[in-house]
Amino acid sequence: MLHLRLITPSEKTGDVVRLIEGTTGTTHLVVLPGAARDPAGDVVMCDVAREAGDELLGRLRDLDLEDHGSISVENIDLSLSKRADRAEAEAPGEGADAVLWEHLTDATHEESTLSVTYLAFLTLATMIAACGVVLDNAILIVGAMAVGPEFGPLAGVCTAVVQRAPRLALRSLTALLVGFAVAMAVTVGFSLFMDAVDLFSRDQLEADRPNTGFIYAPDWFSFVVAVLAGAAGTLSLTSAKSGALVGVAISVTTVPAAANAAVALSYGDMKQTWGSTEQLLLNLLGIILAGTATLALQKWLWARQRKATP
Structure with missing residues (x-):
């Protein structure tokens, strides 16, 4: 699993949340309105199966988050969660075969x-x-x-x-x-x-x-x-x-x-x-x-x- 931490301008948060919710293999979505100070905006966090990560990152970049906010990605070494297990099972392909091109x-x-x-x-x-x-x-x-x-x-x-x-x-x-x-x-x-x-x-x-x-x-x-x-x-x-x-x-x-x-x-x-x-x-x-x-x-x-x- 991967952990994403996003800083999004307030006007883009809705699009980001809908994108995450519509991506198979994501879970543990957290939205913190107004939590970011530099740059100012909202903080959005989620976990995503590795095999779904590259597609999600590409769509987030299409929203210009790297220009007006930030996208941070971390590997999760251990995740004890039935939701995480289900997200990985639902994501297409195998995580070991996925390439995170970014x-x-x-x-x-x-x-x-x-x-x-x-x-x-x-x-x-x-x-x-x-x-x-x-x-x-x-x-x-x-x-x-x-x-x-x-x-x-x-x-x-x-x-x-x-x-x-x-x-x-x-x-x-x-x-x-x-x-x-x-x-x-x-x-x-x-x-x-x-x-x-x-x-x-x-x-x-x-x-x-x-x-x-x-x-x-x-x-x-x-x-x-x-x-x-x-x-x-x-x-x-x-x-x-x-x-x-x-x-x-x-x-x-x-x-x-x-x-x-x-x-x-x-x-x-x-x-x-x-x-x-x-x-x-x-x-x-x-x-x-x-x-x-x-x-x-x-x-x-x-x-x-x-x-x-x-």
């Missing part, structure tokens, strides 16, 4: 912002991965994958394509490209420093690395894993099962590939640099293609399911 767009917009925090996390993850590739340490590689925040912009690109949102696409691509460029540039400097203090060496990089050698040797398995991870990551976002994102993060070698490319570049090893760069681009492409296809399929299936429901 929430997804807002979430990916926030996660794909090129901020200092985003750059810091991506850079730190790349430097951790650099230690992992030089030491041939799989644990450090997995840790770097989990720290990397790059799935946010990747999901933003997928959402922007499906929703035809060019501004979100530009923001996401900027965060993705600039983020990796900065992270790799800093990691080149980090690698040179580590070499200067005798903690990194070219011999370590070019030695046999059974645990991390795959990072600069892309093949079809790399693309297959990226496609599967992209689909799983997209499903975890749309179904609110964010815990699955950790598994997605450690499934693809985006950050480790960037790290290996940076370290190899610091030593002038162009073979590993190009191989790692190919691995990085292949993974990014696979995730974007799979994520976009997953979202498009979800959108189509949900539309068909709603049409088939009387």
